[in-house]
Amino acid sequence: MYQEGKAQFEIGVAFFRSATQVVRDLGVLAAAIYRQTQGKLRVLDGMAGCGVRSLRYALESDANWVWTNEGNPELEPLLRQNLQGNSQTVPGQLTFENVQRLLHRCAANRDYFDLVDLDCFGDSMPYLSLGLGATRIGGLLYLTSTDGRSLTGHLPLNSLRSYGVVARSHPAAQEQALRILLGALQQQAASMGLGMEPVLSLFTGQTYRVMVRLVHKTQLQTHNYGFLGYCHRCGEYQTVDWLKLGRVNCEKCDRPATITGPMWLGPLHDRFYLAAMQTLAQAWQWSKRVDLLTTLQAEATLPPYFYRLGEIGKRGKLHGLPSREALISALIAQGFSATTPHVDSQAVKTTACLGDCVAIARRLQP
Numbered sequence: 001m002y003q004e005g006k007a008q009f010e011i012g013v014a015f016f017r018s019a020t021q022v023v024r025d026l027g028v029l030a031a032a033i034y035r036q037t038q039g040k041l042r043v044l045d046g047m048a049g050c051g052v053r054s055l056r057y058a059l060e061s062d063a064n065w066v067w068t069n070e071g072n073p074e075l076e077p078l079l080r081q082n083l084q085g086n087s088q089t090v091p092g093q094l095t096f097e098n099v100q101r102l103l104h105r106c107a108a109n110r111d112y113f114d115l116v117d118l119d120c121f122g123d124s125m126p127y128l129s130l131g132l133g134a135t136r137i138g139g140l141l142y143l144t145s146t147d148g149r150s151l152t153g154h155l156p157l158n159s160l161r162s163y164g165v166v167a168r169s170h171p172a173a174q175e176q177a178l179r180i181l182l183g184a185l186q187q188q189a190a191s192m193g194l195g196m197e198p199v200l201s202l203f204t205g206q207t208y209r210v211m212v213r214l215v216h217k218t219q220l221q222t223h224n225y226g227f228l229g230y231c232h233r234c235g236e237y238q239t240v241d242w243l244k245l246g247r248v249n250c251e252k253c254d255r256p257a258t259i260t261g262p263m264w265l266g267p268l269h270d271r272f273y274l275a276a277m278q279t280l281a282q283a284w285q286w287s288k289r290v291d292l293l294t295t296l297q298a299e300a301t302l303p304p305y306f307y308r309l310g311e312i313g314k315r316g317k318l319h320g321l322p323s324r325e326a327l328i329s330a331l332i333a334q335g336f337s338a339t340t341p342h343v344d345s346q347a348v349k350t351t352a353c354l355g356d357c358v359a360i361a362r363r364l365q366p
């Protein structure tokens with residue numbers, strides 16, 4: 001028997017990674033806040049595996065009702081045992097069918113959920129519009145992508161075919177992966193006459209997870225859904241508007257920039273929602289999650305890229321690098337916003353350009 005949070009379960013032949021507990025912990029916190037503020041929580045766990053997420057939403061987020069679905073019928077005895085076999089009975093229903101068919105039917109029947117959790121494997125694009133279609137207005141969609149090689153620019157033709165995006169590789173490419181997913185969700189929502197607001201975005205080291213809120217008002221604009229430019233010569237980034245695509249040169253050296261997009265350029269997370277989750281994490285004494293939520297809140301509205309410390313040292317030909325904390329403090333003292341991105345602990349996310357970071361690091365070098 002495994003235990004995670006309040007859930008006890010067996011894994012059997014199901015796919016389960018204890019390393020991604022952080023993703024489930026944040027999902028449980030977000031769902032619990034939803035339950036507290038909306039007074040109800042109806043969950044669809046579309047790719048349930050061993051059922052750990054369904055159990056935790058029921059036991060820890062206090063879900064009223066959970067529809068647990070798993071596409072692999074061989075997992076039926078395991079899931080029945082885990083969800084119904086002992087004292088921790090989950091209120092809801094258990095099915096074993098193709099999740100795409102199930103989501104289609106939910107949308108057709110106008111059966112909308114407060115939280116749709118889709119732990120997809122590989123290319124998540126086929127599930128974006130289906131997931132949004134089963135989410136109620138104001139509800140949450142929590143989606144995995146393991147499609148990192150395409151989204152970080154290592155398989156550009158795949159990213160074009162799956163997402164309609166030209167993805168290029170550069171130092172901040174893991175954040176780009178989250179933003180391509182968010183952009184695709186925003187575009188899908190807009191095509192339905194709706195909008196989405198990012199609640200949280202997380203790179204775990206292998207997988208990408210985004211949680212978005214479906215809203216009435218269309219959010220997609222040319223300033224928040226566009227392109228990222230990167231200069232391979234001097235390492236500077238810029239965001240690029242659709243209307244300026246034909247003339248994108250580096251703002252420092254005037255050489256042509258490498259362009260990725262379109263993607264979401266707006267906030268990565270909902271700071272206020274994360275603050276509520278953090279208060280709950282404190283009450284539950286989840287200290288590591290409290291720290292992570294601090295990091296996420298700090299980066300939520302900063303520019304859609306970051307600079308690695310090694311990059312600052314290399315570009316500036318510095319003999320020694322200041323500590324990350326010293327550099328961030330100096331940037332803030334100079335009037336910039338600056339913090340550590342959750343994607344890379346050895347980097348700074350800031351409103352300063354790379355040239356300013358190099359100049360400050362040069363003054364601080366040990």
Ligand SMILES: [Zn+2]
Pocket residue numbers: 231232233234235236250251252253254255
């Ligand atoms: Zn340049």
